[in-house]
Amino acid sequence: MIFGGKVKKTIRKAFEAFDIRGEFDCAKRCGNGNINNTYHITAREEGVLHNYIFQRINTSVFTEPDKLMHNLVRVVDHHRAALAKSGVEDLDKRVLKVFKTRSGEHFYTDSSGNCWRCHLFIDGKTHESLEDPEKLFNIAYAYGSFISNMEDFQDELHETIPNFHDGKFRLRQLEQAAIENRAGRLSSVQEWVDFVFENSSDLVSLQDKIETGIVPLRITHNDAKINNVILDKETGRPLCVIDLDTVMKGSVLFDFGDMIRSAANTVSEESPEQCCSASLDIKRFECLLEGFMQAGGDVLVSSEIEHINQAVRLLSLMIGTRFLTDYINGDVYFKIRWEDHNFTRALNNLHLYASIKRQSDHIDNLIRKYTPSCR
Ligand code: GN1
Ligand code: MG
Numbered sequence: 107m108i109f110g111g112k113v114k115k116t117i118r119k120a121f122e123a124f125d126i127r128g129e130f131d132c133a134k135r136c137g138n139g140n141i142n143n144t145y146h147i148t149a150r151e152e153g154v155l156h157n158y159i160f161q162r163i164n165t166s167v168f169t170e171p172d173k174l175m176h177n178l179v180r181v182v183d184h185h186r187a188a189l190a191k192s193g194v195e196d197l198d199k200r201v202l203k204v205f206k207t208r209s210g211e212h213f214y215t216d217s218s219g220n221c222w223r224c225h226l227f228i229d230g231k232t233h234e235s236l237e238d239p240e241k242l243f244n245i246a247y248a249y250g251s252f253i254s255n256m257e258d259f260q261d262e263l264h265e266t267i268p269n270f271h272d273g274k275f276r277l278r279q280l281e282q283a284a285i286e287n288r289a290g291r292l293s294s295v296q297e298w299v300d301f302v303f304e305n306s307s308d309l310v311s312l313q314d315k316i317e318t319g320i321v322p323l324r325i326t327h328n329d330a331k332i333n334n335v336i337l338d339k340e341t342g343r344p345l346c347v348i349d350l351d352t353v354m355k356g357s358v359l360f361d362f363g364d365m366i367r368s369a370a371n372t373v374s375e376e377s378p379e380q381c382c383s384a385s386l387d388i389k390r391f392e393c394l395l396e397g398f399m400q401a402g403g404d405v406l407v408s409s410e411i412e413h414i415n416q417a418v419r420l421l422s423l424m425i426g427t428r429f430l431t432d433y434i435n436g437d438v439y440f441k442i443r444w445e446d447h448n449f450t451r452a453l454n455n456l457h458l459y460a461s462i463k464r465q466s467d468h469i470d471n472l473i474r475k476y477t478p479s480c481r
Contacts, residue, residue: 250402289436363421
């Protein structure tokens with residue numbers, strides 16, 4: 107979609123605030139984020155085209171954009187240095203190149219209070235769904251490498267969204283939403299609220315293990331969805347992990363679980379027609395497990411490996427709970443495109459969760475096959 111009028115003017119102003127090359131040419135909406143708005147902007151300079159990604163940060167979700175950008179820049183710098191050290195070429199395709207504003211900031215606040223950031227466009231391909239084993243392996247390899255590359259990261263990062271993957275907190279949010287019933291939707295989804303509470307031990311138990319220090323925290327991506335890895339258009343090899351907004355302390359299990367729930371699901375989270383037939387494709391699961399372990403397995407400790415199966419259940423149940431909560435609250439958090447969109451997403455993830463539970467033994471067998479023996 108190409109914009110005209112007021113939106114174009116706003117984007118153009120944001121463009122002009124950044125210290126980047128070229129004259130503004132056009133802006134197209136891109137990406138499928140549920141939170142931020144993303145635009146691909148082209149600029150011209152003496153016949154040469156420059157391509158940028160501009161994002162309007164949703165400040166009701168990310169209330170402290172300065173902290174968010176602090177994290178992002180630290181992480182990007184760390185990755186760039188590591189890749190350069192290992193002789194990787196074409197660094198601007200392999201790690202985000204973040205630009206500053208003309209006044210030296212990492213984001214620009216426009217007259218309506220919207221925050222904008224800018225990085226170089228990477229010409230590759232992202233996927234919403236995949237069956238190709240090699241590409242699935244590559245996506246998982248990228249997330250495994252991300253974890254492994256962050257092993258020697260020394261800086262402190264801010265917690266951009268508190269309690270982000272805390273299952274107990276997400277359960278309390280659902281409980282609160284059900285009590286308030288602000289949008290009057292509770293009765294239509296009561297059976298799914300009951301479903302979450304019947305399965306609440308899966309939301310709570312990993313959090314217990316984290317709180318008691320059994321499962322360690324490290325720096326993780328925290329939004330390891332299938333569409334947050336850019337693959338090379340021709341070769342399908344992984345180029346770059348994107349969407350670094352929630353990179354902060356977390357469990358590697360969150361990343362593994364998020365990757366599985368988004369990449370091994372037979373049905374897209376966004377599909378209203380088939381959301382009740384969502385299920386875990388064990389073949390896709392195997393490719394992802396293998397890729398993740400090949401790149402990141404060496405840095406995992408035994409307590410992380412022991413909880414992989416539990417994490418796969420947790421993440422599908424947790425995002426199902428978050429979508430259900432938002433639906434009951436009247437769609438105040440995730441962007442929606444139709445009335446029951448959040449309920450569709452909730453149903454999809456809750457059906458996936460049920461399928462993951464049914465295949466638990468199979469999942470365990472595969473985990474044994476691909477993980478290093480415990481240390
Ligand atoms: C949101 O906007 P997007 O797709 O990057 C959400 C994730 C969810 C995801 C569900 C900050 O991510 O936690 O897993 O939707 N991000 C935030 O598709 O809440
Ligand atoms: Mg995200």
